Amino acid sequence: MDSKLFTPFQLGPLTLRNRTIRSAAFESMGKDFGPTQQLKDYHVSVARGGIGMTTLAYASINRSGVSFNSQLWLRDEIVPALKDITDAIHREGAAAGIQIGHCGNMTHWSTAGSFPVSASNGFNLYSPTFHRRMSHSDIHQTVKDFGRAVKTAHEAGFDSVEVHAGHGYLISQFLSPWTNRRRDSYGGSLENRMRFMRECLTEVLEEAAKLKMAVVVKHNMEDGFKGGIEVPESIEIAKEIERLGVHGIVLSSGFVSRAPMAVMRGRIPTKTMGYYMGWNEWLQKIVVSLFGQWMIKQYDFEECFFLENAKKFREALQLPLIYVGGLVSREGIERVLGEGFELVQMARALINDPSFVNKMREGDLTTRSGCDHRDYCIARMYSRDMQCCHNCTEEIPERLWRELKKIK
């Protein structure tokens, strides 16, 4: 088959053995903000399964950016344990990446250890929590923390960092007019709303250049609701990211506090989600179980669901673009690569089957992952470790299966 899928790619200073990346998808396998054997085992299995690079998800650049105990907080203390993971990934021939970010108004006092911050004051119903506007000194410190996180990632053996600038996390909270109502030099015009992102990326790029690390940015093509960022403005932001000199952009969409399923598409099993929530979150547990289907906007899933929008960015930009969104088959991946995207990322296909890339190498165009988008992994991730319903190590109660089987 004449395909570039299994050809190497030069992403800045990093050579990838093929065009596939395991996208940052929160494993929820950490403990006390650090890695575990389970997190290692999962990423090593993806590396062994043939991936070009696997990405550890959602590591916070400082304590105030953490929203789950099972999430990574990138700090010196966990460097040896992370190094053990990256060494094992490298032994399997894959590169190791880590997504870095700050959850902003998606954090909670109990995890962040301080009052949640964001671009503006407000209340985030999703968390649910009040949050305060960041001062200039908070901003300055956070920018520095982004740079320091790159250094820590390098010491831990990572080859690449992915800056999370989408999905309604802190950088995206500054970019989006829906969450940024500031009247100073960080709010108002697009130029001002981009300032925080620009400062963070400049710091990251400076540090990464010294350490010869690749830098990619996860960017929102649109927030997914009226009043958020839409495609034309997002193209301008992407051009600015390109001008700053990052090595690649991951094109995604959606805003977790408003339209979480716009990120992943499909229907989230909310009864299952409520079932796994602890009674310490009793109000959320009851509300999600009873009213989740009406509260969380549902989307139909289709393969390559971001492709039409992503093509508009392909036309406007020259740097390497990384497609993510609804890839579960070799046929879909070939279609995306044929449209001029240099790399592809996958989350759910590899949650279902870490060896999917090797299966594609050995198979033909009809090779598919066993993921059928019942999205149990998403419902479960909020309170337990991320697992697929088709190979879960725990027995799934019959009443949850009844909900999962209804999802098509």
Ligand SMILES: Cc1cc2nc3c(=O)[nH]c(=O)nc-3n(C[C@H](O)[C@H](O)[C@H](O)COP(=O)(O)O)c2cc1C
């Ligand atoms: C269980 C789960 C957790 C996720 N966590 C993150 C995350 O931490 N950071 C992020 O940028 N995207 C996250 N995502 C989104 C994925 O990276 C990806 O953009 C999205 O799922 C679409 O890709 P897919 O169709 O291959 O799953 C998550 C997705 C899933 C399914």
